Amino acid sequence: MTGHSPLFRKKMVAFRPSQYRRPQLTQQPRLDADTVKASANWEVFYTSQLGPLKGRGPWRDALCPFHPDRHPSLRVNVETGQYKCMACGVSGDGLTLLQNRDGMTFAVALKTLRDFQ
Numbered sequence: 001m002t003g004h005s006p007l008f009r010k011k012m013v014a015f016r017p018s019q020y021r022r023p024q025l026t027q028q029p030r031l032d033a034d035t036v037k038a039s040a041n042w043e044v045f046y047t048s049q050l051g052p053l054k055g056r057g058p059w060r061d062a063l064c065p066f067h068p069d070r071h072p073s074l075r076v077n078v079e080t081g082q083y084k085c086m087a088c089g090v091s092g093d094g095l096t097l098l099q100n101r102d103g104m105t106f107a108v109a110l111k112t113l114r115d116f117q
């Protein structure tokens with residue numbers, strides 16, 4: 001106990017409200033899912049993940065990675081990042097695609113998606 005008390009006192013001083021510095025927290029770049037999704041280039045992302053997308057406009061067609069698909073059944077929205085398969089029914093966005101297809105954790109998927117801006 002006595003051996004720990006100096007460290008303990010030091011911590012208590014460091015976290016005293018008067019010395020609490022909020023800017024230190026916000027200076028760290030933080031990955032926010034909504035921010036990453038909003039700035040993602042979904043067309044580039046989905047093309048890199050699923051191959052060439054077919055069609056024009058916001059909704060494109062691609063081969064579904066969640067079932068054996070020879071005719072493009074996956075509807076992908078290149079503006080919002082949403083997808084839905086007309087054959088097997090899976091739906092989600094770029095993050096759930098990486099998590100469910102590749103087994104990525106949410107954090108890793110978010111970092112991966114961040115590279116597509």
Ligand SMILES: [Zn+2]
Nearest residue numbers: 064067085088
């Ligand atoms: Zn499918």
